[in-house]
Amino acid sequence: EIGLTQSPATLSLSPGERATLSCRASQSIASSLAWYQKKPGQAPRLLIYDGSNRATGITARFSGSGSGTDFTLTISSLEPEDFAVYYCQQRNKWPITFGQGTRLEIK
Amino acid sequence: EVQLLESGGDLVQPGGSLRLSCAASGFTFSSHAMNWVRQAPGKGLEWVSTIGTTGGNIYYGDSVKGRFTVSRDNSKNTLYLQMDNLRADDTAIYFCARRGGIDGWGAFDSWGQGTLVTVSS
Numbered sequence: 350e351i352g353l354t355q356s357p358a359t360l361s362l363s364p365g366e367r368a369t370l371s372c373r374a375s376q377s378i379a380s381s382l383a384w385y386q387k388k389p390g391q392a393p394r395l396l397i398y399d400g401s402n403r404a405t406g407i408t409a410r411f412s413g414s415g416s417g418t419d420f421t422l423t424i425s426s427l428e429p430e431d432f433a434v435y436y437c438q439q440r441n442k443w444p445i446t447f448g449q450g451t452r453l454e455i456k
Numbered sequence: 457e458v459q460l461l462e463s464g465g466d467l468v469q470p471g472g473s474l475r476l477s478c479a480a481s482g483f484t485f486s487s488h489a490m491n492w493v494r495q496a497p498g499k500g501l502e503w504v505s506t507i508g509t510t511g512g513n514i515y516y517g518d519s520v521k522g523r524f525t526v527s528r529d530n531s532k533n534t535l536y537l538q539m540d541n542l543r544a545d546d547t548a549i550y551f552c553a554r555r556g557g558i559d560g561w562g563a564f565d566s567w568g569q570g571t572l573v574t575v576s577s
Binding site for chain 1: 491495500502503506516518551561563564567568569
């Protein structure tokens with residue numbers, strides 16, 4: 350099973366600041382990584398797929414980079430609605446796995 | 457507009473069974489692999505199962521293998537999850553999700569709102 354380690358576990362920032370979230374895979378997954386945003390009581394929302402492609406309707410504030418084992422989700426300038434939990438997910442090999450999540454909270 | 461609507465969640469005793477459904481609309485259901493993902497209280501997302509477009513390719517997470525059965529009825533645009541021998545640690549919100557991409561095996565690009573399964577005596 351491919352493990353995904355997200356860091357940091359919690360990120361405390363203010364609106365307008367830049368957020369950088371990391372996801373490291375236990376083995377190479379090429380570019381088969383997605384990022385999701387999850388808010389309480391809501392369905393997860395796909396942000397980035399295949400490492401760096403923004404999903405339909407996702408603002409350009411969100412960007413993804415990386416391949417192999419190291420991936421990054423960047424939010425260029427935080428808006429109040431961006432504070433949530435973010436998960437990475439790999440689909441390169443079965444079983445599909447998720448990272449444990451990074452909680453982005455308002456400082 | 458893509459819509460996924462889960463139903464069937466309930467309170468069930470340990471060892472019991474439950475069947476979840478996910479009604480799909482707004483897209484060609486038979487062209488996309490479909491998935492179940494769950495989130496236990498206070499925990500992260502956990503992939504449960506994936507079924508291919510025709511039902512011929514099926515995958516399960518280790519924690520549910522042998523107890524859960526995924527299926528689909530393309531004539532009814534509906535995804536199912538039969539859950540048997542339920543345990544307390546199966547308590548979670550269960551989401552259905554569509555796989556996107558050109559081949560229908562991409563990232564999970566649309567999700568339902570989820571249905572709550574509680575396993576308790």
